[in-house]
Amino acid sequence: MNKIPKARLRTLRTITNGSRPGELKILKDNNQTTSLIDLASNDYLGLSHHPTVIESIKSSIGIEGVGSGASRFITGSKPIHKQLEESLSDWLDQECVLLFPSGFQANIAAVMALADRHTTIIADRLIHYSLLVGVKASGARLQRFAHNDLLDLEKKLKSCAQTGSTQNPLVITESLFSMEGTTPPLNEMSSLCKKYGARFLVDEAHALGILGYQGRGLCYGLTTPVTMISGTFGKAFGSGGAFLATNKLLGEELIQRSGAFRYTTALAPLLCKGAYTALNLIQSNPTWGVKLQEEASNWRAELKKSQWSYPKGIGPIISIMIGSDLEALKHQNILEENGLLSIAIRPPTVPEGTARLRVVLRKDLPSHTLNKLLIALNKV
């Protein structure tokens, strides 16, 4: 195996929760703990610790138990599996929703359901690793279009149509890119897919719960609906597990043929319960996402005034572009010394020479956080 350069080595640290929402504690080598404000996790709405979510899990655990015991084909669907799937179907206006144990697995299942070795997949250059694993497993031919670039996507779709392939291509993108904070022009992309007869898979992992109409994600209400949506409960929903949302026909196809759905223990009832309660909270607080976006826009403006650059975006992920791995780590360390946890994202997670500090807003940040960040960044 190739030696990993020191600035690219990853370390596993013990990080516990503090007493306040969004407060984390890192255990140092000298056994001392340092308290940090969480600007790193994807718990955008603070639902991983929401008292209502915790109470609902406590009250259901005695009846539902912790785990599912087997795949849904063996021990069946628990009532909470059906409840969660039906609520998500209604909320997202999708005919069929199927739960998966993780977004990683759901993405593999999605690509494998929509593509095989005869398919050409046209994917954004920066899609999540799990989608690429799905592409590989499907045996499809992969072409990549420049990030969020409609012209390049159309060029690839056109050339695919000219080759006279009998199978419809599959286009893949994310609605909120996890390491960029950017969002593609989904309306235009789905129209292009329709024009060229392509299917369209969108990973909504980071957008669901916070972006789009009442937090329903950015595929909700598109003029041309997408073919399949992948969502996870590990981000704004604050728990774990995931789902695919699609039409009846493809839903049935997943049930009949997806190994990633069949050969796995069904999503744990306690995680379903957490996600179900989180969904109810998001539904009854439709302005949470809007407020987070307003706050993110304020942070972007202030960072810009201080000459920091980041890709254009609307959501709570602001990637401050640094460049070198070592510099990005230096920024992370200085922020930590100043009570803030924001992670230096380095290759291979992001392209060479584009290491960055991934700053993530959450709903429950103390009011002085932005100021604290600007002061800390000034010290680098």
Ligand SMILES: Cc1ncc(COP(=O)(O)O)c(C=O)c1O
């Ligand atoms: C865009 C994207 N898709 C999918 C996943 C996988 O989701 P999960 O954490 O539920 O496996 C992630 C999480 O890292 C992600 O960022």
